Amino acid sequence: MESKIWLSSPHMSGKEQSFINNAFETNWIAPLGPHVNGFESDIQHYLKADSQVAALSSGTAAIHLGLVLLNIGQGDEVICQSKTFSASANPIIYQGATPIFVDSEKETWNICPEQLEIAIKDRISKGKTPKAIIAVHLYGMPYKVTEIHKIAKAYNIPVLEDSAEALGSSYHSVKCGTFGDIAILSFNGNKIITTSSGGALVTKDIKLKERAIFLATQARENAVEYLHESIGYNYRLSNVLAGIGRGQMDVLDDRVNERRANYDFYKDSFKTIEELTFIKEPEGYYSNRWLTCLLTPSKTIREGIRTSLNALNIETRPLWKPMHQQPVFKDAPKYINGVSDDLFEKGLCLPSGSNLTENELNRVTSAIKTYFRV
């Protein structure tokens, strides 16, 4: 059996180790320290100067804290893109609130402006204005920022921008992770850069950043005794892991270029196979192409490709199963147009790591060509 080809594996730059060594030499083995501050400032400079960044233990923790900062509580309703990873939605439940799932549009596969407005109007007519909108840049493709934020503004609902998959993407030359009232990033092991586990909360409001860090470090008031006036969390990023992040930020643009090259390679390799299509960047959209996704004509063909690649030790995955199809969310209200159900049937994520070798990429494309007998 040939070696395993993973969907998206960590890719170190070689610079991480010296940051880690420095953390050990200086004994900053704690959820605070110079690398945490340095990593935050690296991200801040990358996104742009007026972003404020709080480094946290995961993207999920960042979404949870984001909802806390937006005062989401018991009985509130929060709109969430249905086509996403469960971590976008779970923190709504942590807060005792109700997720309202909204379907996608076909161009970016992200939250559909028409369905969003239908959902907001319907929720208001039923007596509750949603307290937040969680919009996601899926697989690195920006959501329809202008349209979504226009609707959010019209109804005065804050947007929590889930940019976990979209660090390095941009919309009309503005970086993803800077559009939401609060945005979040993830540095999990499968993301475009990684700290093994980690995340960040991004906001333009320095007070909100300070509040996020305060809540993420157990909400200890400024007093010698252990004084608490709010419920805290243990959500800060470790200084050791932030060191990995500093080594990764250094090569982020290379990683984006490498992932985009994977997409180009796959697209070019399958240009004669009419059955296979790819999502395109609309004008002004720039995707980091975190994962390259294939659209096939049917679930049968998608499964045929997946199982034949699996037999060759090549990992592929169906697109995210929509949240409105998840047993755990079966009772949640939903506004559905069929787009995410269809994508889930027909879509397949291909191996997309920035460290794939030419040989590995060729193994993937020849396996798929063999499936189509071309």
Ligand SMILES: *Cc1c(COP(=O)(O)O)cnc(C)c1O
């Ligand atoms: C990975 C991911 C998250 C969660 O980030 P973690 O760092 O793994 O907690 C949230 N939303 C989306 C869309 C993700 O892909």
